[in-house]
Amino acid sequence: MSSGQCRLAVLVSGAGSNLQAIIDAINAGKIPQAEIAVVVSSRRDAYAVERARRHHIEAVILNSQECRAPQEFGVKLAQVLEARQVDLVCLAGFLWRLDAGFIQKFRDRILNIHPALLPKFGGKGMYGRRVHEAVLASGEKESGCTVHVVDEEYDHGPIVLQAKVPLLPGDTPGTLAARIQEQEHRLYPEAIRLFSEGRLRIERNHVTILEVPPLERR
Numbered sequence: 001m002s003s004g005q006c007r008l009a010v011l012v013s014g015a016g017s018n019l020q021a022i023i024d025a026i027n028a029g030k031i032p033q034a035e036i037a038v039v040v041s042s043r044r045d046a047y048a049v050e051r052a053r054r055h056h057i058e059a060v061i062l063n064s065q066e067c068r069a070p071q072e073f074g075v076k077l078a079q080v081l082e083a084r085q086v087d088l089v090c091l092a093g094f095l096w097r098l099d100a101g102f103i104q105k106f107r108d109r110i111l112n113i114h115p116a117l118l119p120k121f122g123g124k125g126m127y128g129r130r131v132h133e134a135v136l137a138s139g140e141k142e143s144g145c146t147v148h149v150v151d152e153e154y155d156h157g158p159i160v161l162q163a164k165v166p167l168l169p170g171d172t173p174g175t176l177a178a179r180i181q182e183q184e185h186r187l188y189p190e191a192i193r194l195f196s197e198g199r200l201r202i203e204r205n206h207v208t209i210l211e212v213p214p215l216e217r218r
């Protein structure tokens, strides 16, 4: 973060409501030390791409036609991000698995948002509606969302922030998803703000949130 600004890459595959929440938070001055350098989409027709264009943010499409193996995707993605001096990678409904080489290169600088209270209801195949179906079938009393640091295991790295929501009588995957997304749109910008202020210390698979950024502590 040599310029003082934290340069974000937001990786998307779908509607991009979390991307929108990040854009809105930045525009409202709620994350003063961050800017979106680039949006990368695994799908050309993702509505998230349209959102980026509307806000004059560069959108790069990297999809399976251009990259056949996850490793090839990781190399190309790293090139795109390094050329734009990206400090933090934010996965926001991004469905392509990142390879170990890419994760190593951006170690402790990749965040993901997941629509459940990890470590419950995470892992391969657990995304979007399937997560909420599994939660409702389980008899749990609450669900929520998690922002975590990405490591080599699916939905696994150290947790930054979580928000809980109650399960209500008559809930469907759709009503639960909507209630959780409201929380996601608050939680992800908050996690990005903490990172951009240097307030996340990541050590031994654990995140500590510092009260004051490291420089001001001296």
Ligand code: GAR
Residues within 6 Å of the ligand: 012, 013, 014, 015, 016, 017, 018, 019, 048, 092, 093, 094, 113, 114, 115, 126, 127, 128, 131, 181, 184
């Ligand atoms: C979000 O609810 C996010 O938590 C989920 O995809 C949705 C994307 O919505 N991610 C996962 O399920 C990852 N395992 P959006 O495109 O509107 O931001």
